[in-house]
Amino acid sequence: MTTMLYAITLEVRDAPGVLVRVAQVFARRGCNISSVHVEHPAETPWSHMSITVQNVARIDQIHHQLEKLVDVHRVTINHHQDTSHE
Amino acid sequence: MDGATALIKTLERQGVEYIFGYSGGAAIPIFDAIVTSGTAIKLILVRHEQGAAHMADGYARASGKPGVVLVTSGPGAGNVVTGLMTAHMDSVPMIVICGQQIRQMLGFDAFQEADVFNMTMPVVKHNYMVHEVNDLPRIVNEAFHLATTGRPGPVLLDIPKDVSSAPFTGSLDAPIDLPAYTHRHSVSKTHIAAIAAAWQKAKRPLILAGHGVLIAQAAPAVRTLAEAMDTPVTTTLLGKGALPETHRLALGMLGMHGTAYANKAVVECDFLLNVGSRFDDRIIGDPAQFCPKAFKAHIDIDAAELHKMIAVDVAVRGDAKESLEALTAALQPARHTTWNKHLDGYRRQYPLQYSDNEGLTMQHLIDRVYHITGGKAVVATDVGQHQMWAAQFYKIDQPRNWLSSGGAGTMGYGFPAAIGAQFARPHEPVVAFVGDGGFQMTLYELATACINKLPLKIIVLNNHYLGMVRQWQELFYDNRESGVNLEGNPDFCKLAEAYGARGIHITGLDDADAKLREAFAITDRPVVINAEVVKTSNVFPMVPPGAPLTNMIITPPATALDKPTGST
Numbered sequence: 001m002t003t004m005l006y007a008i009t010l011e012v013r014d015a016p017g018v019l020v021r022v023a024q025v026f027a028r029r030g031c032n033i034s035s036v037h038v039e040h041p042a043e044t045p046w047s048h049m050s051i052t053v054q055n056v057a058r059i060d061q062i063h064h065q066l067e068k069l070v071d072v073h074r075v076t077i078n079h080h081q082d083t084s085h086e
Numbered sequence: 087m088d089g090a091t092a093l094i095k096t097l098e099r100q101g102v103e104y105i106f107g108y109s110g111g112a113a114i115p116i117f118d119a120i121v122t123s124g125t126a127i128k129l130i131l132v133r134h135e136q137g138a139a140h141m142a143d144g145y146a147r148a149s150g151k152p153g154v155v156l157v158t159s160g161p162g163a164g165n166v167v168t169g170l171m172t173a174h175m176d177s178v179p180m181i182v183i184c185g186q187q188i189r190q191m192l193g194f195d196a197f198q199e200a201d202v203f204n205m206t207m208p209v210v211k212h213n214y215m216v217h218e219v220n221d222l223p224r225i226v227n228e229a230f231h232l233a234t235t236g237r238p239g240p241v242l243l244d245i246p247k248d249v250s251s252a253p254f255t256g257s258l259d260a261p262i263d264l265p266a267y268t269h270r271h272s273v274s275k276t277h278i279a280a281i282a283a284a285w286q287k288a289k290r291p292l293i294l295a296g297h298g299v300l301i302a303q304a305a306p307a308v309r310t311l312a313e314a315m316d317t318p319v320t321t322t323l324l325g326k327g328a329l330p331e332t333h334r335l336a337l338g339m340l341g342m343h344g345t346a347y348a349n350k351a352v353v354e355c356d357f358l359l360n361v362g363s364r365f366d367d368r369i370i371g372d373p374a375q376f377c378p379k380a381f382k383a384h385i386d387i388d389a390a391e392l393h394k395m396i397a398v399d400v401a402v403r404g405d406a407k408e409s410l411e412a413l414t415a416a417l418q419p420a421r422h423t424t425w426n427k428h429l430d431g432y433r434r435q436y437p438l439q440y441s442d443n444e445g446l447t448m449q450h451l452i453d454r455v456y457h458i459t460g461g462k463a464v465v466a467t468d469v470g471q472h473q474m475w476a477a478q479f480y481k482i483d484q485p486r487n488w489l490s491s492g493g494a495g496t497m498g499y500g501f502p503a504a505i506g507a508q509f510a511r512p513h514e515p516v517v518a519f520v521g522d523g524g525f526q527m528t529l530y531e532l533a534t535a536c537i538n539k540l541p542l543k544i545i546v547l548n549n550h551y552l553g554m555v556r557q558w559q560e561l562f563y564d565n566r567e568s569g570v571n572l573e574g575n576p577d578f579c580k581l582a583e584a585y586g587a588r589g590i591h592i593t594g595l596d597d598a599d600a601k602l603r604e605a606f607a608i609t610d611r612p613v614v615i616n617a618e619v620v621k622t623s624n625v626f627p628m629v630p631p632g633a634p635l636t637n638m639i640i641t642p643p644a645t646a647l648d649k650p651t652g653s654t
Binding site for chain 2: 011012013016017020021024028045060061064065067068069070071072073
């Protein structure tokens with residue numbers, strides 16, 4: 001079976017609740033987050049969040065809903081097919 | 087000065103006239119500051135926090151200014167969640183301030199501690215937990231900025247009691263700091279040109295106007311454009327008033343219970359411009375079969391709405407007014423006489439109508455109220471059959487005269503929203519059309535309406551049923567009634583009198599007109615008009631949920647219908 005993997009990187013404010021806001025965009029659709037990593041690199045204004053999800057429908061819509069969050073500055077989504085389990 | 091006083095002073099600087107509130111332990115410092123600060127802001131003490139939220143919502147929709155709510159922690163905040171959801175779904179600006187346990191108790195399950203910050207995230211545009219007293223003015227200013235710019239919405243502030251009580255040493259002029267928030271988007275000239283080119287070639291153009299038109303104050307721009315292009319306009323439920331509904335080009339509401347001629351125009355048009363509507367499932371039916379022959383363009387301030395339900399040919403992200411004005415400048419005026427005459431044929435063939443054969447119907451009463459008020463009232467509705475009939479029969483000619491919970495479909499909204507609207511516009515007639523079901527969800531606010539001597543008219547269209555669900559059970563569930571019979575309702579007139587309102591009972595067609603006129607002559611207190619109406623009428627036209635608009639049922643079906651599969 002082919003799996004579509006999405007690697008989502010976000011620049012967000014370093015503020016309480018940002019991770020919850022982002023996670024809710026996925027959870028309300030019943031979408032499971034495979035991995036998440038957050039850090040605030042020194043000398044940058046933004047925290048960097050990296051998320052991977054699988055087989056989520058309408059990623060374009062998710063992209064816009066993430067960008068709409070008041071604490072989210074920038075969203076980049078890369079996707080590729082994972083055929084390793086075929 | 088303490089934090090609470092700084093909060094009230096900042097609200098005052100934001101132009102707040104009213105706070106709709108209900109006190110409680112964690113909010114006492116803020117309620118105290120309303121007294122000690124000497125503010126001109128008037129506190130409207132409600133009887134339940136949900137009432138406060140819907141009042142603020144009604145105030146906002148009727149005035150264009152954000153409504154403000156003040157409640158306590160825990161259950162107080164919990165009770166505003168439905169009101170937040172309602173405002174969030176319909177893009178209504180609102181500021182909700184909640185008291186909270188003291189900071190050192192957060193996370194300890196202390197008395198009336200609820201995690202309101204996390205509870206409310208999905209139903210607000212943004213929210214804050216205020217940890218630093220000197221941040222209060224900045225956060226309040228940010229809340230107003232967020233609530234009123236871009237796509238408006240509710241913003242919640244959760245303020246621990248020790249923060250509101252702490253000495254304030256900051257500045258009331260604190261500037262906002264929202265580096266990740268952008269709300270201005272320049273309208274793409276290329277896209278406007280593409281829409282103009284398609285419109286210029288169109289033979290059967292149609293404008294679909296939504297709530298975004300009213301929010302952007304773009305109703306005059308819609309009219310200018312529609313008249314220049316001789317293009318008919320249909321509106322969503324919340325778009326009522328985007329073009330005066332008595333205008334020759336107005337087709338009324340489209341969708342599940344829209345007019346037959348609006349839905350037929352959608353099906354047959356070759357060009358559709360959606361401005362400020364999010365193509366809700368209640369208006370598009372089956373998305374795959376929506377408006378199949380047309381070139382489709384969509385203007386919305388929220389990028390997340392573009393291509394969401396309907397993939398369009400051109401999508402413009404931007405302000406409705408700015409976009410429509412750019413379009414008007416890019417277009418040569420046109421005439422569409424054949425198309426408009428064709429639609430006039432549908433108006434004659436399938437008019438909105440009702441019969442008096444079985445007695446007093448909701449439609450009849452709404453129609454009479456429309457005529458008695460000259461179509462000039464501010465109208466709030468609850469949710470259900472009466473809401474759809476009010477949308478059909480109470481034509482709205484002016485923006486901000488129609489208040490209805492569209493996206494959320496919140497029963498209990500109509501009456502408190504009308505209270506908020508009457509505060510916003512004290513010298514105009516305000517009418518709440520409610521059902522006997524929804525009215526009982528928030529009727530305790532009769533106390534608020536009576537204490538403030540609001541001359542509201544609350545028209546209870548009483549069929550002793552949850553009529554819309556009963557209609558679905560009749561049409562789709564072999565007429566098996568379950569959980570819809572409201573026999574045993576209280577005597578709404580006696581109830582009204584108990585609160586200090588006037589109660590007027592309409593028992594049928596014979597006394598309806600005289601009793602309505604009697605009610606509308608009363609101006610010193612609220613009037614509850616309890617109208618006994620035909621119990622089992624159904625709303626038509628009806629597009630079964632998930633079905634294409636071509637499957638619209640205009641008159642009652644003779645045979646049983648299949649259970650719907652789309653939407654809810």
